[in-house]
Amino acid sequence: DQQVKQNSPSLSVQEGRISILNCDYTNSMFDYFLWYKKYPAEGPTFLISISSIKDKNEDGRFTVFLNKSAKHLSLHIVPSQPGDSAVYFCAASASNTGNQFYFGTGTSLTVIP
């Protein structure tokens, strides 16, 4: 059963506009959430994370929002750049269950110049 879900397989955005990638989870024990960026035939690279004690974390053009009551998080990229085109995975872990990382199925973002 998929505990972390990304319901949009793909997203296209114009350069300079905002990209919003969404992620939902089912396990209320998750207390740490991460976003990874992945290019084809490469390993994912860490982008940004958020602890469950926060509802927002910002790092440059990237902001992650967490809504614990809705079990939903989102990644905002603004302004979007062509180099942001990649597959984005959200992931979650629970510190009291061995810290396994559970990944979503990914959203392929295309930023159109």
Added chain:
Amino acid sequence: DGGITQSPKYLFRKEGQNVTLSCEQNLNHDAMYWYRQDPGQGLRLIYYSQIVNDFQKGDIAEGYSVSREKKESFPLTVTSAQKNPTAFYLCASSIPPNTRSTEAFFGQGTRLTVV
């Protein structure tokens, strides 16, 4: 430079043969993981190890085996019992469990093709 290294990047094997994928890290991480990625699917956990000489099955462990004799190394063997071995395999490591604010660092992956 610290990092996590997978080798080889591409691997071809004949059906019915066992094959071992290498994963080495010099980040001094206790925890290591193996994931598999298939087209249109997310990263699925095969095995993970929180400490040397200990490992646990993930969601799709059937047909795979691992060992963790050294902190730095976590090799994955794809056995002939794995029905669909052709995939992109990713190794990762992280700082010790039960530590907040931990992230996983990934290697560059190994593309295994079984013919």
